[in-house]
Amino acid sequence: MTKLLREEIPLNPHVAGLPPYSAGLNIAAAQKHSGLREIAALASNENPDGCSPKVAAALAGLNPARYCDPACTTLRAALGDKLGVPAERIVVGNGSDGMIAAVCRAILRPYATVATLCPDFGLHEIEALENGARAEKVAMRADLDFDIPAIVAMLARKPAIFFLSSPSNPVGPALDRDGLQRILSAVTPQTLLVLDGAYFEFTDDDTPGGLDALAQTDLSWVVLRTFSKAYGLAGLRVGYAVTSDLRLARAMTAAKIPFNVNAAAPAAALAALEDEAWMRASVAALKQERQRVSRIVAALGFRVAGSQTNFLFIDVGWDSRAALDHFLSKGIIIKPWKEAGYETFIRVTIGSASENDRFLEALRVLAKE
Structure with missing residues (x-):
């Protein structure tokens, strides 16, 4: 009997050609690679303090047999009260990653232009490409700070979306008030400004978070925040978007799958919000460690970039993949950077004091080789 040849199903070309997202190596993989049991996981910017004890108490009463509220009504109300924003303009999703995907699906048409920075969070580009858009990147300055004139020049070309992470991921600096105002003045009505503030809680007290300044404009904007970093809920994947208007919020909500937040995530996020003192104490300690390690x-x-996050961006002078192998041999996971022009940089999370000391000792060995 002649075997029929299977005809290959055509793939979506926008998806088939996507660059892979570079996630941090997990602990099990690092243990296997290094042969060591004790691993310092310093690649994914998780909170070494864990999360508020109130989170565990909230999750203990969860019934996993029941669906969650897909609108996350209670969490959005709590966030609205905290931020002084109508709850109807807040969208909750599966991490701020899910919000990046939702805003791209809600806004982009094929061959639109999306602008972002270089280096920057990879999903700003990947989600744009997935929706058939083109990506344009503005490089950080040689001193690893924002190049405001270059950003202003790019905005004159009226991209459909401008993704701007402040504080910058992976570099670390945050926009000051003057820089933010210069950018806002250059944004045209044709551009949606998406201000990614995943690390906002780690900024200095006088650093603008964007919401107050954006509220004074007539622009279309989205501010992204997450519970993954400062609140220590990375494993539960819960983030949110604050939008400039109800129309945008509705479009982003429609762009999500209905139950894209699991029942545990909003319960944990609510408990975390109720214990802001825990978060502030954890952040204060991590900022002190950041300064010491830097x-x-x-x-x-x-060479180390200035940082208002819970990580450092360091030029180690080696190919970053070789540097990864060096640190893994010491039981330490770091994030090697691979974007063109930054192949000798690594990003390292500020962990516990003992984890940071292990990293510094491994870095001293690297400095001698």
Whole structure:
């Protein structure tokens, strides 16, 4: 009997050609690679303090047999009260990653242009390409800060969306008030400004978060926030978007699958919001560690970007993949950066004091080789 040849199903070309997202190596993989049991996971910017004890108490009463409220009504109301924004203009999703996907699906048409920075969070580009858009990147300055004139020049070309992470991921600096105002003045009505504030809680007290300044404009905008970092809920995947108007919020909601937030996520997020004191104490300690580690890295002769996040972006002078192997041999996971022009940089999470000391000792060895 002649075997029929299977004809290959055509793939969506926008998806088939996507660059892979570079996720941080997980602990099990690092253990297998290194042969070590004790691993310092410093690649994914998780909170080494975990999360508020109130989160565990909230999850203990959860009934997994019941669907969650797909609108996350209670969580949106709590966020609205906290931020002074109508709950109807807030969208909750599966991490801020899910919100990036939703805004692209809601806004983009094939061959539109999306602008972002370089280096920047990979999903700003990947989600744009997935929706058939073109990506244009604006490089950070040589001193690893925002190039405001270059951003203003790019905005004159009226991209459909401008993704701007402040604080920058992976570099670390945050926009000051003057820089933010210059950008807002350059945004045209044809551009949706998406301000990705995933690390906002780690910024200095006088750093603008964007919401107040954006509320004074007539622009279309989205501000992204997450519970993954400062609140320690990375494993539960819950983030949110604050939108400039109800029309945008409705479009982003329609662009999500209905139950894209599991029942545990909003319950945990509500409990975390009720214990802001825990979050603030954790962030304060991590900021002190960030300053300590940054000083030592610089003293060892490595170039390190200024940071208002819970990580550091460091030029180690080696190919970043070789640097990854070096740190893995010491039981430490870091994030090697692979974008063109930044192949000698690594991003390292600020972990516990002991984890940071392990990283610094491994970095001292690297400095001698």
